[in-house]
Amino acid sequence: MTADAATGSTSPFEATRIVSTPTPQARDPRDWTSEMLSVARARDRECFMRIYDYFMPRLCLYLRGLGAAEMIAEELAQEALLRLWQRADMYDPSRSRLSTWLFRIARNLHIDRVRREPNWIQVLDEPERMDMDDESGVATSAESYAEHVDLKSRIDKLPAIQARLIRMSYFEAKSHQEIADELGMPLGTVKSSLRRAFLKLQGDVRGTP
């Protein structure tokens, strides 16, 4: 899987983005903060639909990867984006990047749905509300645009097998054992490669070297 053409490895906006407060002008498509703030403050439908147009097909691909049939993936992606619209007033860019929030909502909707299948009953009301995050009050500048770009390049720089395992881990409805079987690797190796990759990337998402 490759990032699409809109992802540059460098950005002319990088320097200003860190210091400026978000403005409602069109921005780099990778930074949705200002659109989301317009949605939250002014119920701006156009801004929301820009977010929708970008994320809808990407969430569908993620959900299909988790094993949802095409129609179900579309249904869940629609639902996730509707929640984003409905809960927009809870959005706080200092706490969470939009994509993190949306990812979590879509993932939870998928898990809830799986759990409602015949053998399962619902287990958790996993919080999709930001006020329940541990990091409330701690400004996560770690999710600023610039650091996100760094994270992307850091993923690109991971050893190929680690990058592959990361993507398989997030986008395929497979257990670590199934990944190990498919790649002909011992389970312990799959886990330790993922562990190393996570620890490297975590330094980036937390904004520490």
Place this chain on the structure above:
Amino acid sequence: MTPCHHLDPSTVMAYAAGTLSLELGVVVATHLSVCAHCRRQVRDAERIGGLLVEQQQAATIDAPRRESLRAAMLERLDDAVPALPPVPQNDAESADPDRLPKPLHPYFGPSLSALKWRWMAPGMYCIRARRSGGGSLFMLKIAAGKSMPLHSHGRSELTQILQGAYSDALGHFAPGDVADLDSDVLHQPVTVPGVPCICVAALDAPLRFPGWLARKLQPLVGL
């Protein structure tokens, strides 16, 4: 309760991504209910997931379908906002020693003292989850000062201590601690004297007991 033994980052990632088996996920959620450290790890893993979703290519949805989904979304923007569930009162709950962690309620009920233990072997009791999918989810009660059979695990096992404690080659495990094991580990937990050790465990695949215990235990617990 500040746990000392945490989830493996690979488990955190699978949980955050939504790809962990549901049984293992219940034990993860139980651990997260008492561990701020691992909650932060999950959060970091969700950031990585968000980034990957944002950067990936878009699914191909044919144009008429895309238009009709878009129109449906525009129509729904006026839908009523569903109410949020109330914020759970974690402090009050964790203060009650008889109350099981919330993620376990659908499988074992809310009360520790109301559990209906089933004899498994001398000093060992077990309860299987009321409902589960392909793997196993169960609670174990092991008498104080007891040595468990030596075993390894076919795939992944997660065990979270709720009460009492045990030690094995990996260390000392007390309430809140989670043991995140895979097939590389052969272990023989010994419970501490004084109180029985109660834990919740999930397996991706059958336990492998060597020797006579395999014949004795496996049919009983159906592991």
